[in-house]
Amino acid sequence: MNVMKGERTLVCGMSRLAGAVALLFSFCAFSPASDGLGAPVGYRAVTEWGDAVLACGTGDRIHILDSGGSIVSSFPLDTVRILTDIAAIGESALCIGDDGAVLLLENGSATALDFYGIRPQCAEAFRGCFLLACDGAIFTLDRDLSFVNATARLTRGSIISMSAYGDSRVCALSDEGEFIFSSDGQSWEYLDFNREYEGYYPELRPVCVAAGAASYALVGSGPDGRPLLFLSSTGTVWNPRELTASEYALDESVNRLVYDPWGDRMVLLCSGGTVFYVPGCSHCNSFKKTRADNLYDARPMPGSLMVFGDDSFVTLL
Secondary structure (H helix, E strand, O other): OEEEOOEEEEEEEEOOOOOOEEEEEEEEEOOOOOOOOOOOOEEEEEEEEOOEEEEEEEEEEEEEEOOOOOEEEEEEEEEEEEEEEEEEEOOEEEEEEOOOOEEEEEOOEEEEEEEOOOOOOEEEEEOOEEEEEEOOEEEEEEOOOOEEEEEEOOOOOOEEEEEEEOOOEEEEEEOOOEEEEEOOOOOOEEEEHHHHOEOOEOOOEEEEEEEOOOOEEEEEEOOOOOEEEEEEOOOOOOEEEOOEEOOEEOOOOEEEEEEEOOOOEEEEEEEOOEEEEEEOOOOOOEEEEOOOOEEEEEEEEOOEEEEEEOOOEEEEO
């Protein structure tokens, strides 16, 4: 990486992709928008950031919240953006926009990154590196944003969801139902869910995945539009899990899956402000309703769950 006059340029050869591809990162600082910590943001994704939480979404800023869910500061943006994913390592974070834009949050400012030839769709932090999903490839960058490697394992689809648990497992899901997973972020295994389970399970329209301490979870919708959840301890053998709790059957759309290590359970964040809990016990599902129109992400904490949604909605459950 060359550093000159405040600009950083990175050129990386990617031999694992078709042909010899050069990737250039060009960084240009934003002109800060007028500050206003309470400006509404339609939260879409959150991540831990030291003792705080970074929350991004639809709006002209990225909020920094304390452990109680109160906004304490923000990163003003140059314009209203739609940000759909975020990952952080130390005091740096990457935000992904729905148009392929990437923002670097560092030293109190938001900076735009231009990716030539690729459009990142998801971001995750794993083993001290950033993982960026771009169509059928996953690019690994170290914390200085230097290229480490690239994995291109998908044959049909584009990655729509990615999740990591600690330093032990990471996974991703394509819009065609291709599931890839790894224990080190370098060697990946592959499963085409719909082809593998054709005739056994309904064809799945994939939505999202989550990696847990001892399992993976995959959510999609069936032919009738209702959500379906599958669990796997290995990543290769999957079993369905009923999305019912007492007399309630989940029929809201699922926006994101989150693993709660404190409760050892998967959490589904849904439309209609619904939070649906799936613990290890197959008869112990539960749910809660919030006043949000949509919930998009959550931050698990000891004894509670901080959930985020539209219009700067945040609450502790």
